[in-house]
Amino acid sequence: KQEVTQIPAALSVPEGENLVLNCSFTDSAIYNLQWFRQDPGKGLTSLLLIQSSQREQTSGRLNASLDKSSGRSTLYIAASQPGDSATYLCAPPIDDKIIFGKGTRLHILP
Amino acid sequence: DVKVTQSSRYLVKRTGEKVFLECVQDMDHENMFWYRQDPGLGLRLIYFSYDVKMKEKGDIPEGYSVSREKKERFSLILESASTNQTSMYLCASSSQGNDGYTFGSGTRLTVV
Numbered sequence: 001k002q003e004v005t006q007i008p009a010a011l012s013v014p015e016g017e018n019l020v021l022n023c024s025f026t027d028s029a030i031y032n033l034q035w036f037r038q039d040p041g042k043g044l045t046s047l048l049l050i051q052s053s054q055r056e057q058t059s060g061r062l063n064a065s066l067d068k069s070s071g072r073s074t075l076y077i078a079a080s081q082p083g084d085s086a087t088y089l090c091a092p093p094i095d096d097k098i099i100f101g102k103g104t105r106l107h108i109l110p
Numbered sequence: 111d112v113k114v115t116q117s118s119r120y121l122v123k124r125t126g127e128k129v130f131l132e133c134v135q136d137m138d139h140e141n142m143f144w145y146r147q148d149p150g151l152g153l154r155l156i157y158f159s160y161d162v163k164m165k166e167k168g169d170i171p172e173g174y175s176v177s178r179e180k181k182e183r184f185s186l187i188l189e190s191a192s193t194n195q196t197s198m199y200l201c202a203s204s205s206q207g208n209d210g211y212t213f214g215s216g217t218r219l220t221v222v
Contacts, residue, residue, distance in 0.1 A: 041218070043116075044200065046211070
């Protein structure tokens with residue numbers, strides 16, 4: 001059964017810092033991995049989708065990497081802004097289902 | 111803009127009522143999913159469907175059922191609502207290919 005761990009569980013950093021969110025998963029037989037953002041009380045917004053054949057994917061200030069062999073993915077956020085404050089979830093699908101970690105709750109201090 | 115639409119943003123229901131949560135997607139996706147999200151427990155899969163009239167149990171199906179009569183619509187049914195079903199419910203869809211999942215904006219259900 002796929003198990004997903006996200007570290008750290010919570011993070012508070014001053015505006016402008018670069019930061020890294022970590023995701024590890026136990027079953028590496030995945031065909032892609034998706035990173036989501038969730039604002040309080042809202043649904044999930046897709047940030048990046050990395051196919052298993054790729055090693056990384058970039059969108060603006062966000063860069064996500066995937067290492068299937070080690071069961072790890074990282075989300076790098078450059079030049080953080082207060083609007084980046086949210087919970088970030090990684091989702092590696094297995095058997096056409098996605099199992100989520102508990103997420104990283106990020107707070108960017110102005 | 112492709113979308114997953116959940117019919118209600120907030121719902122308040124009484125214990126014992128039959129509750130229907132509706133989800134519609136306009137992307138012609140084969141797969142649809144229902145999750146619930148609770149503080150400290152994260153997102154947990156209730157039911158999913160890979161095709162019309164098909165359904166599969168997720169990790170926490172007890173107390174719930176689903177209906178998928180049309181490809182674009184996936185309904186979650188609480189046969190007799192209980193207070194422990196107070197939660198945020200999230201619907202998602204995906205295709206058979208590798209283009210990721212799209213989520214709705216969620217329904218906050220309170221059972222009193």
